[in-house]
Amino acid sequence: MPKRDPRFNFTREPTWTTKPGGGYVVTEEFKRILAQPGFLNDSNGAQRALKLYPDGSMGFRLDDFSMFGQACFCGNVPYVEGALRSGEAPPLSTKESAYEQGYASLVILGSQRLGAMDVPGAPKTEHLAVLELLIARGLPLDLPDIAGYTALQHAAMQHSLQDHEKILRKLLTSGADVNYQNKWGSTPLHGAVMRANVLGIDLLMEHGASIDLPDGNGYTVRGFYNKAGPAVNAAIEKWLTRRSGKEEAPMTGKRCERCGVSQKDLKICSGCKTVQYCSKECQRAVWSTHKKGCKTFDNSTSVTLIAHYRDSRFAQTLPIATLQRGIAAGLPTDSIPMGQMRGNQAPTNLPASGKQAVVKIQIPPVLKNPDGSYNDMMVYTQKRDFACMVRRRDCPKEFDRVYDVIRTKTISQLKGYFSAEIKSRDEFAVKVSEVLASQPW
DSSP states (O other): OOOOOOEEOOOOOOOOOSOTTSOOOOOHHHHHHHTSSSOOOTTTTHHHHHHHHHHHHTTOOGGGSOHHHHHHHHTOHHHHHHHHHHTOSOOTTOOBTTTTBOHHHHHHHHHHHHTTOOOTTSOOOOHHHHHHHHHHTTOOSOOOOTTSOOHHHHHHHOSOOTTHHHHHHHHHHTTOOTTOOOTTSOOHHHHHHHTTOHHHHHHHHHTTOOSOOOOTTSOOHHHHGGGSOHHHHHHHHHHHHHHHTOOOOTTSSSBOTTTOOBOSOOEEOTTTSOOEESSHHHHHHHHHHHTTTOOOSSTTTEEEEEOBOOOGGGOBOOOHHHHIIIIISOOOOOOEEGGGGBSOBOOOSOOTTOEEEEEEEEOOSSOBOTTSOBOOEEEEOTTOSSEEEEOGGGSHHHHHHHHHHHHHHSSSSSEEEEEEEEOSSSEEEEETTSOBOOOOO
């Protein structure tokens, strides 16, 4: 049995003061902070409010809601349908509990907490169906709770909703405000980026979410998305490219260039090594068009770089976005294999002809030091089965060419993804004539 790569989780376990199941708690301190005019920021209690909101919600109990509110939370279609038909349902603009939650938010929160639970003897949880019923009856979708969170904001932040994509699409296509700002000034997109919810980011951007609305501290999504991790970077930059009207970069998503099918085992064109196909049939069907721009690795399209392997004691890299999300912000994060933090790994078992790969190259924010020395580039593959540094003194012309391409042809101006040929332990060629789309790693 192959040895498993140990995993590490950076999530800081939160501590709560509110007793679970004792009812929502809205302290006088929280009320005073929320009562201030305008958006919250770091000078008027924003950080404290960010702790008080989830802490108080730990007291959640179903009995704090009406029977109709409970049915919405539990995804109980028969009860909701019957109450709407008989006229016994409260006005759909009603807010319930000390957190002043609307029925759209209750459906979302119930879907997140209960998911697709199947309890013997209990009605099936069908939150999407309940949401559709309520929307058909004129449900207000942008009712904010005590802190300004709407149903869409809750849905955009969550990863574990039952029918997540369908619920998000239903909210968006039914008129939920994609740019609604809560008490902190955060939009649904702010929340999705902070939680690294790629599905939420994708759908919000598809429906016109702004990346330039500042929150209470003046932070815009445009200003901080590139610090939120590679998966967020890839999702945002895909939509920035589309909105600009520019042609999408090669390898935008794992899909066939011809038919668009998404699957894991796509084949790459053996010539340019930047275009993917699901089958030989699809490749043959577009060859007459593709061959005009199919450029192979040569002196005009690529450069050969020299790999440098650092002292293994200093060769670990830390996922900064995950650290900030998990430890600093206390948000849930996925466990990361220790191997994904290697900054130093020579390739092994290379065939004589070399190996094709996609590499990520990160250039230093500060290229030249006051003493005249240059900082190094970092290079690695998705699996980190090849990871090294590139020093300018080992290949100055080639180093400068890669640096210039990343500075002028990528959105971030700090990193780029390229098709590469790993020739040996010490040399690899990088195709700089075509910058690939940002990848989620």
